[in-house]
Amino acid sequence: MTQFQTEIKELKEQVIEMWQLVHSQLTKGLSALLNFDKDLAREIVMIEKRVNAAELQIDKNSENILAIYSPVAVDLRFVLAVLKINTNLERVGDIAEGIAKLIIDTDKPFKQELLDHTQVVEMYGEAVKLVEEILLAFENEKTTDARGIFKRDEFLDEINKKANHLLIIYLKDHPEDLQQALNVLSIIRRLERVGDQAENIAEEIIFYLEAKVIKHTQRKGNGKNA
Structure with missing residues (x-):
């Protein structure tokens, strides 16, 4: 194995470690x-400080590989994809931190009826699975698995779309839970963004393995998968 191949392998391992942390x-x-x-x-x-530090290190190592080895073809696409995936993972870390802060700022345990009514727990579980499954697609270099993320994200989108209406209904019967309801809504909004980050990562995996560019914004805009 050449020094270049060693550094590419180590870069992939670093990304996987950050992924697991997130x-x-x-x-x-x-x-x-x-x-x-x-x-x-x-x-x-x-x-979260460790996540930020990992992002900086991966960026630095990626830039060094580009500067020193001038990779081409699939190796170049891999490094370029890693730079974007790294940013997406850091954003997922930010989302996790934001949700944690909402929990810290909440005065008392969330009412089970509120959690059930909004499906936020189901949504959260699905978001966790998305991050796990897109990691497997990256590790195993399977674009079919990466494409499966697009369909799975629709579940998060649907809960997000219904959230306002469901909370209005809930608050009619439980006006005293306004602050909790607002915090749950904020969690739902953040979890929807986890799905967006997973889709972005899926696009990068497809780009690096197949040299195909999928326009995420167009797919979300017209409601169809590419």
């Missing part, structure tokens, strides 16, 4: 929500 952050956030565990939420906020 996945762990999301998973802890779900647990913190279900158990109203503010200590766990604070741990997520603290660990």
Whole structure:
């Protein structure tokens, strides 16, 4: 194995490690929500610094490979994809931190009826699975699995679309839960963005393996998969 191949391999391993860290952050956030565990939420906020540090290191290593080796073809596409995937993963980390802060700022445990009514727990579980499954697509270099993410994200989109209406209905009977309802809505909005990041990553995997560019904005805009 050449030095170039070694550095490409190490870069992929670094991305996978960051991915696993971000996945762990999301998973802890779900647990913190279900158990109203503010200590766990604070741990997520603290660990976010590691996510940011990992992003900076991966960017630096990617730029060094581009500058030193001038890769071409699939190797070039891989490094370019990693630069974008790295940004998407950092944003997922930010989302996990944002959800953790909402849990910390909430006065008392979320009412189970509110969680059930909005499907936020189901949505959160699906978001965690999306991050896990797109990682497997990256590790195994399977574009078929990456394409499966587009369909899976529709579930998150549907819950997000219904959220305002469902919360209005809920608040008619439970006006005292306004603050909790607003926090749940904020969590739902953030989880929808996790789906968007997963789709962006799927596009980058397809780009690097197949040299095909899929326009995410067009697909979301016309409601059809590319």
